[in-house]
Amino acid sequence: MMRRPDTANSTAPPSKNGVTVHNKLRKGLWSPEEDDKLMTYMMTNGQGCWTDVARNAGLQRCGKSCRLRWINYLRPDLKRGAFSIEEEELIIHLHSILGNRWSQIAARLPGRTDNEIKNFWNSTIKKRLKNSSKPSSSTHDQAPSDANKELLMEDIMFMRLNSSSSSSSSSMQAFTMNTNYNLVPFPDTISNDCFLNNISSSLAHDHAMYDDANAHGIITMGEGLMVEEGYDHYFVPPLESASQEENGTNLDYAYQNYSRNINEINSNMINLNVHHDTKNIIKGSNLVGSHEMWEEGHEKMKVGEWSLEDLIEDVSSFPLLDFQVE
DNA sequence: AAATCAATCAACCGCTAAAAT
DNA sequence: AATTTTAGCGGTTGATTGATT
Numbered sequence: 560m561m562r563r564p565d566t567a568n569s570t571a572p573p574s575k576n577g578v579t580v581h582n583k584l585r586k587g588l589w590s591p592e593e594d595d596k597l598m599t600y601m602m603t604n605g606q607g608c609w610t611d612v613a614r615n616a617g618l619q620r621c622g623k624s625c626r627l628r629w630i631n632y633l634r635p636d637l638k639r640g641a642f643s644i645e646e647e648e649l650i651i652h653l654h655s656i657l658g659n660r661w662s663q664i665a666a667r668l669p670g671r672t673d674n675e676i677k678n679f680w681n682s683t684i685k686k687r688l689k690n691s692s693k694p695s696s697s698t699h700d701q702a703p704s705d706a707n708k709e710l711l712m713e714d715i716m717f718m719r720l721n722s723s724s725s726s727s728s729s730s731m732q733a734f735t736m737n738t739n740y741n742l743v744p745f746p747d748t749i750s751n752d753c754f755l756n757n758i759s760s761s762l763a764h765d766h767a768m769y770d771d772a773n774a775h776g777i778i779t780m781g782e783g784l785m786v787e788e789g790y791d792h793y794f795v796p797p798l799e800s801a802s803q804e805e806n807g808t809n810l811d812y813a814y815q816n817y818s819r820n821i822n823e824i825n826s827n828m829i830n831l832n833v834h835h836d837t838k839n840i841i842k843g844s845n846l847v848g849s850h851e852m853w854e855e856g857h858e859k860m861k862v863g864e865w866s867l868e869d870l871i872e873d874v875s876s877f878p879l880l881d882f883q884v885e
Numbered sequence: 886a887a888a889t890c891a892a893t894c895a896a897c898c899g900c901t902a903a904a905a906t
Numbered sequence: 907a908a909t910t911t912t913a914g915c916g917g918t919t920g921a922t923t924g925a926t927t
Contacts, residue, residue, distance in 0.1 A: 586896080588921085623914095626913075631895075662916085679894090
């Protein structure tokens with residue numbers, strides 16, 4: 560399914576339909592070399608002006624293209640692989656309320672991009688909902704029911720509490736699980752130099768450590784990849800499978816591993832009892848802390864009183880939704 | 886075996902809003 | 907205050923690939 564990048568190397572002039580274009584910027588699929596350049600640049604310099612990134616990273620790309628590539632593919636906190644059932648349900652719920660506001664929906668699905676959610680919707684969900692004789696939740700110009708809003712809230716909380724690519728705020732830590740695994744809080748912004756440098760320096764050890772850990776079958780908090788300094792500790796558990804298809808540079812490989820590990824934490828979280836415990840906490844309306852903090856600035860509205868506008872406006876202020884890149 | 890169709894999804898485009906100059 | 911630049915969004919395209927004829 561992967562399209563092959565332009566066969567020309569990264570310094571060659573761009574072409575479309577075999578016709579050379581007369582500006583010097585490349586378009587189309589990204590080559591592994593270009594990915595390397597962008598990744599390396601982002602890891603060492605962090606996020607800045609995208610036209611500067613394009614220029615300084617030695618890429619014959621416009622800033623817009625670099626931004627897109629980073630956001631949708633290279634970002635280390637991205638989930639990969641198919642959407643889970645939970646995610647799918649949440650997408651449907653959110654779409655019933657938010658409509659085609661893909662970025663708003665993505666903001667509530669940690670590690671997922673607006674683009675992939677949009678693609679997923681257009682290629683899969685839309686069709687499925689169409690076939691099922693219940694178009695109710697698929698039309699966005701319809702007012703959501705109170706029940707839907709309740710479900711939405713519940714799902715949002717659930718997803719957040721089970722998310723690893725989340726905030727480093729202490730409110731999340733309160734829900735850390737009592738297992739060998741710990742949450743891996745991401746810093747508030749991935750542009751943070753410290754964080755990127757830490758990751759960078761750790762990547763070299765990444766591969767070997769996981770192979771070793773997998774060989775032993777078990778890993779505890781004392782093993783695996785630890786990233787510290789400046790933030791809490793970030794623990795990256797072992798890969799569940801060492802099946803690494805395709806080649807790629809070491810950088811690619813390490814980063815893929817990193818992303819995959821993040822995903823594994825997510826699935827680990829779900830595999831534990833967290834799922835039900837968390838839901839019970841929420842259902843018992845005993846959820847304090849973040850939720851109430853959030854309500855403070857919002858005149859303590861009841862769920863049934865939420866409006867679409869509230870939902871949209873509050874994305875950035877919702878305390879459990881702060882994983883978004885600033 | 887070849888041609889056609891359909892699905893997927895990475896990347897583009899045009900636009901708007903926000904930020905910078 | 908006006909203009910330019912940048913970031914971000916959603917719609918759309920089209921290359922690739924797998925399924926079907």
